[in-house]
Amino acid sequence: MTQSDGELVVLAQAGDAAALGALLARHEAGMRAVALSVLGYGPDADDAVQDTMVIALRRIGEVRDPSAVGPWLRAIVRNNSRMALRGPRALPVAEPEWFSRPADTPTPEEALDRAA
Structure with missing residues (x-):
């Protein structure tokens, strides 16, 4: 027999992690639909759902x-x-190697070795 949302909430409030997991799994599609309707497809929608799950846990x-x-x-x-x-909004960087250090710059370990 499947437990109702109300029963799962009462169990989750009593500390039953499995009940909370079942509850979140049951409502994940609805939460994802809301996130997609506001944010569209992409990582932001996934993040909104994941953040909601963390908030629900707390x-x-x-x-x-x-x-x-x-x-x-x-x-x-x-x-x-x-x-x-x-x-x-995060802006994608076309050339991430622009931010890497020059090839002749020593690594922190190499700099320590030289100083020692």
């Missing part, structure tokens, strides 16, 4: 209505996604 005790955990999780991922839109 704040599962705050769920007042265990049967409404799905909307609670989707609200968190929606907020995370919106925050990601507001935050600074």
Whole structure:
């Protein structure tokens, strides 16, 4: 017999990690759909879902209505996604070797050896 969301929330609030894992797995598709609707496909959507799972782990005790955990999780991922839109965006670097040190520069280990 499959446990209801409410039962899984009560177990998770009591410290049952397997119940929390089952709950998150059950709602992962819905959370991902919300993230994709806000952020589109890409790593930002994955990050928003993963961040939501971490928040759920920390704040599962705050769920007042265990049967409404799905909307609670989707609200968190929606907020995370919106925050990601507001935050600074990473810009890809075309030539990462521009940031590497010149070939004739000693490594820190080599510099220590020379100084010794």
